[in-house]
Amino acid sequence: MTLPQRLVYQLIRSGRATSQSDIARHLRMPGNTVHGLMGRMAEAGLICPGRKERRGRGRPIQHYRVRRDGTVLAVRWLGSVWQAGVFSGESARGQIQTRQSPLVTDLDQALEALRGLRDAALAAAQLEMGDVTGAVVAINAVRGEGGYPLSSSVLPWLREVGDAPFSQALGCETQLQLACGAVVPELRARMSEGVRSLTILNIGDGVSAHGMSLDEEWGGEHAWRGEVGHMVVEPRGPMCGCGHRGCLEAVASGPAVLRRVKADVEAGVRTALSAAVLSGGVQASPGSLFDELERVEGEDAYAAGVVEDFVDRVAWAVSAVVNMAGPDVIVLSGYTLEERETWRQRILARARDMVLFGEEEDIRVEYPRLGAEEYLAELSLTYDFRAGDAAVQRA
C-alpha cells in the first residue's frame, strides 16, 4: 500500500472516518483525490462498501469497511472474566461465550482456560479449528520496556512470558490487542447526540482510563492506563502489581476488593459475604463477589461499608478524569460497575462534590452502549490479515 492508502486504511479500520467525505476532511485532501484512492483500494480488495447512513432527505452516505474474507476468533480476556466469539465479516457465528474464574496467576492456567473458551466458541459456531484464519485476544497489558515484550500490573507473570506462546496454544496466528478497542465505537454511538469527547473508566481486574476527542487531530486517542489506576490513594495501603503501595488499582479493583473481604472474613468478621469468598475452598471470582455485594448491602452492615468505600474510590477516579480531561461523557465499564444503576447514581452524586471546576451538569456518567457481541465484533475487525499472511509465509 502507498502511504496515503495506509492512512485511509487505518482511518477506516479504526472507525474514525469511514465515508469518503469524512476521510477527505480528516486527511485534509481534496474529495476527488480520496475518491480515486478509495476506488483503487476497493479494486485491490482492501476495502469494500459497508453500511449506508440516511440523514434526512438527500442521498444516503456510503460508509466503507476493511475487507475481510476470513473467520476470526475474538477473545476478551482481562483477567477473571472471559468472553469469546467467532466472526465472519462483521457477523457473529453462534452465541458469545462468557466465563468467570479466579484471577489467573500463571501461563498454564491462562492457556488452558483460553483453549477451553476457544473450543466452546467453535462448538457454538459449528466450526472447526481449520475454518479459523486467526485470533485476536484483548488482554490487560501494555508493550513492555527493558527487553520484556509485555508489562501488566494485573497479570504480572505476563512480563516473563511475552506474546509468543498464545499462537501455539490456540493453534492459529494469534494477535494480542492491548488497546482498549471500545473508545471509538462508544463515541460513535453518541455522535448524533453531539458528544465530541469521551473517556472510558474501566474497573475490573485492573483500573484504567482511555479517552478520545474528535476535536483533536486524528490519532488523538490517549490511554491513561498507567496513570489513573496507579495514582496512590492510600500511601500505606496494600501492594500493587506495579510495585508501589496503595494505588487505586490495589484498593478498588475486583481482585483488590476480594482480597480485602477474604482477609476480613478470615480474621473473624461476620458477614453474609463469607460464603461468596470461601465457597468450599474453591477460590471465588471477583465478579461473583460484586454481584453478592450488591445483593446483600441493604441488610449487611459490613457489605454496606465495603460498597461505600468502593463508591467513594470510583467517584474520586471520575472526578480525577473530569479535572484532567473534562470529556463530554465518562463511560463506566468493567464487571465491578456495569448494570448497577444505584451505584452509578451514588458515584455521580459523590463525584460532583469532588470536582474542582465547572458546572455540576457538566458531568455525564453512563454505562457502555456496546454489548458483548458488538464489542467482540469490533475486536475481530482489528485482526490484521496481512500480518497473518506474513507469519504463514515465514513458517
Ligand SMILES: [Zn+2]
Ligand atoms: Zn500500581
